[in-house]
Amino acid sequence: MRQGESVTFGTSGLDRAAALRADAARLGEMLASGPVVLPVWRGKPCLDAQTRAAFWVSADHKVLTHADEAPVFLGLDNGTPRFAQDISGWDPEALPDTLGAFHDPSEQRHPALGDGAVFAELRANMTRLTRRDAELVATARAILGWHESHGFCANCGTKSVISNAGWQRDCPACGRHHFPRTDPVVIMLITHGNSVLMGRSPGWPEGMYSLLAGFVEPGETIEAAVRRETFEEAGVTVGEVRYLSSQPWPFPSSLMFGCEGHATSAEIRIDPNEIEDALWVSREDMMQAFAGAHPLIKPARKGAIARFLIENWLADRLD
Structure with missing residues (x-):
């Protein structure tokens, strides 16, 4: 189908730079290079409150103190490194009844982000994203969702640890490696x-x-x-x-x-x-x-x- 790759979340040509995932020193340099981390809260990406573009923060931003695992390296966005980090440990003052529902119109604002950014349901905003942002945000949501639901070794039940820049989990007990599923x-x-x-x-x-x-x-x-x-x-x-x-x-x-x-x-x-x-x-x-x-x-x-x-x-x- 000639129009096949123009579908939402279709390829935007993102360089996933898989060869860098094992380079801890280079990853550290990239993390320190500026606002390159996308916070994600309970599956909701952080978006600009007005434009709905992906909202990137620095690796030392206060909002990321809620994360309990390292950021995942998404790739290079025209040379700019991009990461995502789950901050689901944050508890807003109130949680809506629609959270996790098929249609969740609620939006959450973290006090450290001010009024410029919101955590919003991706399905409701996917057509407002650029093709590149759509690929990055979809990748972030999927890989972080995998980490959230696969935190224990399927072989022996031990708590596994994140590795390979987020594209692998390792079991410290039996040595098994686990990889994202689709x-x-x-x-x-x-x-x-x-x-x-x-x-x-x-x-x-x-x-x-x-x-x-x-x-x-x-x-x-x-x-x-x-x-x-x-x-x-x-x-x-x-x-x-x-x-x-x-x-x-x-x-x-x-x-x-x-x-x-x-x-x-x-x-x-x-x-x-x-x-x-x-x-x-x-x-x-x-x-x-x-x-x-x-x-x-x-x-x-x-x-x-x-x-x-x-x-x-x-x-x-x-x-």
């Missing part, structure tokens, strides 16, 4: 004639529909996963499948494989344990939904690969 997920544009198959999960905003998606199982190809997930969720059989585009999706650690599939059946039989509803949506109805004028359907959120694939389907740009 979960493969298929998301599928399933068409039948002039219509596309859409579904919704419980807990989504009222009226919101998106493309069906599901995890790839061990020993399974992407194509097989598309057919299996579509049949399991909606009872629709799928024939030809082809890959279109991918998107890193750091909620918490997925890589979405966008695919196109052609349905060989039209009857929908949903599995209520998988999804809440599914339906065929014509091009005309989808265009009406994108315009905000459909009485029942709200489209997938801007920035998500589902929205990207549907927009390109409507514009006949899937080749």
